[in-house]
Amino acid sequence: MSETTNNTGNDSVNPNRESLDFVRQIVADDCASGKWKGRVATRFPPEPNGYLHIGHAKSIVLNSSIAQEFGGTFNLRFDDTNPVKEEDEYVQSIMGDVKWLGADWQDRLFFGSEYFQQMYDWAVELIKKGKAYVDDLNAEQIREYRGTLTSPGKPSPYRDRTAEENLDLFERMKNGEFANGEKVLRAKIDVESNNLNMRDPVMYRILHAEHHRTGDKWCIYPMYDWAHGLEDSLEGITHSICTLEFENHRPLYDWFLDNLDGVHHPQQIEFARLNLTYTVMSKRKLLQLVTEKHVNGWDDPRMPTISGMRRRGYSPECIRSFCKTVGVAKFNSTVDVALLEHCVRAELNKTSSRYMAVLDPVKVVITNYPEGQVEYLDAVNNPEDPAAGTRQVPFGREIYIERNDFMEDAPKKFFRLSPGREVRLRYAYFVTCQDVVKDDAGNILEIHCTYDPATRGGDSPDGRKVKGTIHWVSVAENVKAQVRSYSHLFAVPDPENVEDGKTFLDNIDKDSLKVIDGVYLEPALGKLEVGTRVQFERLGYYCVDLDSTPEKPVYNLTINLRDTWAKAQKKM
């Protein structure tokens, strides 16, 4: 933290202040005022009941980077207060995802369940103060007594039990004397409050269930509202950052902490969750996509999950830079997925090595090139990063090029191969198309070219220019592979916006996955490790998939390169 201006006079604005989002502004102000003695402590508190997605990443990056920027600490805490929904499998995947994203909790890994005894003791404190009571009403009755949005609730007949009776009942709840649903512990606040969360909220329910960490030690479990503030308090959190739907819960968060003696009281701050075009983000819908097999698991590269994006080839830096670009505010917005894709391209452009691959091959024979000759040509690995060095690519008399890099009756604006036209084979030679060989049906079998030996490496000594440069792979030396090409899972920007009788599933794009076999790769692409991110020149960014083997490499399309030529063609 820097020495921040103290508001001594009537000039309350620091003219040198950087533009901060509203959350950082609060943190900065607190640091300036010494509210928390200069301390900043944040946390990411997932419930281990599913996989993390890009929306969670926004929260992870927000919390961890605020801690970092203000010299504070960042905790990872599992909010595991509902044993029937939670599993260790999720704990493991969440830890993996958070770590992968680069959010470092160091030795501060916590579980809400570690605090169950302390929470119980605090509940006893509230009972003794006459601020909590055991209720025998069942769930349906509680709902009826609660009233509605526009009408007040009414007190439970059990609301005025004595502290002694409540203490006894609560202990017996803990000891397992009652069945699920038979009794609950409720806070005694205000059954007529305009805020339904304050109408004597349930603090504990009875759940005879196996907890993934505490086993059968407990059969009463704290509700979110009771547990969450206590967890934050115990960990010394200063800024408890959560999403907008908890705004209505803040009075309750504060009430619990205000009514306990001598506890640390963090500030809850709410921000808008992330929405993205062309996808869905709710846990329920994501789960449905997986269980109904509309996608191939949680880590399907079309999923907005962290694991899906990782498999897709997004790097942690891609996601972090995206989260920072979208900013944080209280406006319920939907970010254009194009912004995510921009961040991915920008990051991958800087970091990924270039290679040549031909997805839709057609054979080219260079008729004046010596038969049987092979030479190895130098290729630059990454023009954005000289340190990436060079490699050698085998060249021969027969090569594959992309089918759409050739056109028989080409318009003037077509800069690629066409009868009579000269182009550059990347890192190799200038070639000129002389002839086209077709089958009886008129399909192109081979393209015959001649090359200019003087242009070896791709430069002509006479200063002659060509307009086009195309990529290629040697017929004699290559690796055959599979490529999985992805587009947005949904065909429309807002998949959840459906007419009556339809669901978001009807908006799935059935062609969002295309498996392409018979792809030719330059040899170096056959030796890369799973997860390696590369650029196929002139095509896009790709990465080695989990299913890849040395015998049969599999590459995922991460994101295509921008293609102004394709765009121009669509308009014609």
Added chain:
RNA sequence: UGGGGAAUAGUGUAACGGCAGCACUAAUGACUCUGACUCAUUCAGUCUAGGUUCGAAUCCUAGUUCCCCAGCCA
């Protein structure tokens, strides 16, 4: 019909009573051994109506629209 929030180019986000700015998208051009990258240019905005003020996106009043809340989920 209750309460709590939010509204700034197509999208996201700044501007803290003093020149409405940035990024993405789109379009155009330059450059180019990737029709990529990069660079340049352009299109485009304060929810509405009043008021306060020399001056309002910002303050006030009224309205409009959107989001959240009636789990023993988080």
